[in-house]
Amino acid sequence: MGHVLDHRQIADEMGIFFIDAEVGAGLPIWLPNGVVIRDQLEAFMRELERRRGYQRVVSPHLAKRSLYEKSGHLQFYQDDMYPSMRADGEEFFLRPMNCPHHHKIFASRPRSYRELPLRLAEYGQVYRHERSGALRGLSRVRGLCQNDAHIYVDPDQALHEIANVLDLHEECYRRLELDEFSYRLSLSESENGDPLWRVGEDLLRKALRDRGLSYVEAVGEAAFYGPKIDVQMRLADGREESIASLQLDLFSADRFDLEFISSGGEKRRPWIIHRAPLGSHERFVAILLEVSAGRLPGWLAPVQLAVIPMSEAERSLAEALAAELHQKGVRVQVDRSLGSLGKRLRELHKLRPVARVVLGRKERESLRVGLEFRDFAVECGVDEIFVKLQKSLRPPLDLGG
Numbered sequence: 001m002g003h004v005l006d007h008r009q010i011a012d013e014m015g016i017f018f019i020d021a022e023v024g025a026g027l028p029i030w031l032p033n034g035v036v037i038r039d040q041l042e043a044f045m046r047e048l049e050r051r052r053g054y055q056r057v058v059s060p061h062l063a064k065r066s067l068y069e070k071s072g073h074l075q076f077y078q079d080d081m082y083p084s085m086r087a088d089g090e091e092f093f094l095r096p097m098n099c100p101h102h103h104k105i106f107a108s109r110p111r112s113y114r115e116l117p118l119r120l121a122e123y124g125q126v127y128r129h130e131r132s133g134a135l136r137g138l139s140r141v142r143g144l145c146q147n148d149a150h151i152y153v154d155p156d157q158a159l160h161e162i163a164n165v166l167d168l169h170e171e172c173y174r175r176l177e178l179d180e181f182s183y184r185l186s187l188s189e190s191e192n193g194d195p196l197w198r199v200g201e202d203l204l205r206k207a208l209r210d211r212g213l214s215y216v217e218a219v220g221e222a223a224f225y226g227p228k229i230d231v232q233m234r235l236a237d238g239r240e241e242s243i244a245s246l247q248l249d250l251f252s253a254d255r256f257d258l259e260f261i262s263s264g265g266e267k268r269r270p271w272i273i274h275r276a277p278l279g280s281h282e283r284f285v286a287i288l289l290e291v292s293a294g295r296l297p298g299w300l301a302p303v304q305l306a307v308i309p310m311s312e313a314e315r316s317l318a319e320a321l322a323a324e325l326h327q328k329g330v331r332v333q334v335d336r337s338l339g340s341l342g343k344r345l346r347e348l349h350k351l352r353p354v355a356r357v358v359l360g361r362k363e364r365e366s367l368r369v370g371l372e373f374r375d376f377a378v379e380c381g382v383d384e385i386f387v388k389l390q391k392s393l394r395p396p397l398d399l400g401g
């Protein structure tokens with residue numbers, strides 16, 4: 001195993017995020033290059049989920065005390081929440097999870113079995129007051145955005161839908177070319193005698209076995225509202241980190257009095273699947289930067305083409321080329337810095353562009369250039385650059401513009 005760069009160093013060099021003491025520890029501020037990555041990941045995940053029948057919702061970042069009393073967060077999770085704030089004589093908390101808001105959407109009108117599974121998805125911002133000693137770049141933060149969804153199912157559909165969700169996780173990681181992952185079944189403490197917990201745990205175990213997936217079991221790692229399957233990703237330095245988890249919740253429907261009318265006309269409680277294949281933007285981008293050493297695939301790379309004019313004489317050609325490619329959707333950056341060519345190339349290298357082109361007198365006169373990718377180079381006319389770039393910039397599925 002060679003030397004592995006920390007994502008914080010890579011992110012600094014690429015202009016991904018920063019943390020400002022006056023804003024607060026663990027509260028990353030995303031810079032334009034970081035937002036390119038977030039936006040692309042969101043577009044990718046939205047499209048995968050759209051194909052599988054998810055519907056998108058948006059809900060506020062805070063809620064009143066009574067919501068978190070009902071959900072159990074104040075009983076089981078308060079140490080991880082920011083202290084409350086008061087307004088209008090009420091007490092509000094920043095949300096540590098999106099679930100309670102989504103349960104309210106389910107409860108906002110009567111539901112029929114015909115609507116189930118109901119899949120509500122949100123890129124939801126949440127806040128968790130992690131210990132200051134645990135904070136680390138983007139991997140441990142206090143403000144994060146989750147690729148979240150809650151799926152409300154008839155208990156009879158639960159096994160089938162868990163299989164669908166496992167399939168979504170696999171498709172997601174396969175398309176992102178992340179192969180080094182494994183599963184962990186996280187169970188409650190053994191002394192927990194609630195038979196409903198056993199039902200949930202057996203169902204998740206069966207879903208893993210039915211798909212022939214190998215997994216390890218971890219007692220005491222469950223969420224407070226149910227057992228879960230964690231996806232463990234192996235990082236470049238050999239560490240293993242939970243990247244996502246799929247949770248089966250047999251209890252929240254009771255707490256929130258959620259019900260639907262079954263095909264037989266009776267009221268029934270749904271079960272709820274919580275899932276977030278990309279976990280949070282923050283941790284996922286940290287992982288992507290570390291496994292790729294910042295050499296992101298073209299569709300995610302903040303800078304796809306760097307254009308370097310050698311002198312003032314090539315500047316107008318560089319700007320015209322960049323403007324044309326920008327109009328075609330390529331993320332192109334013209335180097336406008338001063339200094340020796342070697343120094344300028346070293347600085348540009350830190351941005352990890354997919355390709356670069358140096359324009360000198362010869363290129364200006366012949367309008368032919370050397371288009372240098374990370375691992376190979378081609379010679380072409382300036383008017384062929386767009387076509388030559390295409391293959392390297394293609395996303396892993398059609399994101400619909």
Ligand SMILES: [Zn+2]
Pocket residue numbers: 097098099150274275
């Ligand atoms: Zn949830």
